[in-house]
Amino acid sequence: MAVYREDQVQTRDIPTIGVTMGDPAGIGPEIILKSLAAALTRDYFRPVVVGDLEAMERTAAQIGIDLQIIPFDGSRRESRNVIEVIDLGNVHPELAAGVESADAGRASAEYIVKAVELWRDKVIDAIATAPINKRSLNLGGYDFPGHTEFLAELTSTADFAMSFFAGKLRVVLLSTHVSLLDAIARVKKPALIRLIEFTNVHLSALLARPVKIAVAGLNPHASEGGMFGNEEANEIAPAIEECRQNGIDVSGPYSPDTIFLRGHDGEFDAVIACYHDQATIAVKSLAFGSAVNVTLGLPLIRTSVDHGTAFDKAGKGIADASSMTAAIELAAELVSIRKRH
16 A cells, blocks of 8 residues: 655645544445535545445445545545545455454454554544444454554553543543443542543643533532532542642533533533443433544544444445544544644
8 A cells, every 4th residue: 555645645725534444344334435425524624535445335336325436546636426545455345244253353453553654644634433343353353442542552642531522512531431330439539630631631722722621420419418429529529629720610510410411502611521321321312423432632633433333234224424424524623723723
């Protein structure tokens, strides 16, 4: 595969977004095609798929998408009927849809590795990722629980956080894929201080403006003054106060059953959630299908869908591409913000 230098790519006035194909046995190829077929998504950025050209062609034929799929060569493409693919040629034509496999996992990992290389070489400005299957990824020889940790390893990033963007609601997670007991045990003042400071720095940089942060309580009604637990009084409130004294615009702890709606209404720029499902239930209830997973702390902009590989829908042409569309468009928007500032 050739490497394209920045001076070979003529369309540098608009963001170039590398869209990784995800697990080829899942719905990744389908939702990418559906997203890029929509005229709305082609006006202010240039999409380049990092994947397998033949797999994209087969999927396009299966679902009736009439687009020309061509190898990326770095030259300017004006037609919206063209999808450019950086072709790794790593998907067997007989790969079964909807089935976990080492081959599919290995291919999905190779797209991620290649996308980071392309970003380093300034061929692309950001990455939007279609979903991968964690089991297939592990079978393929990559010991990562997901995209976030894999990208952190590839970019030598020690401090990072999972967040979700859903319009005006942006949620940052204190813990991710751990048991609820472990998540509760991690609600400690030092960890909260680090996350509040981290969110203030990285979200302010991403949005190019100061941000206003809210912190959700852990217990029902944020413990009602100690009636339902003491984590708010002993850990969360002291962390918030220390950060406020250091000049961060942060407040709380707020009752977790209302604070996410307040964030969705634009009262805050970000809400810090104490554990995974506290965040994702709120996000998916308010904006399922249009929410975007954003990894904070990476040196590159990375967005992703808010759902998995949907093996039960793979190969059937029925997958909803809304979140993929939102992820690609948000990546382009964030790149444009960064370039302006």
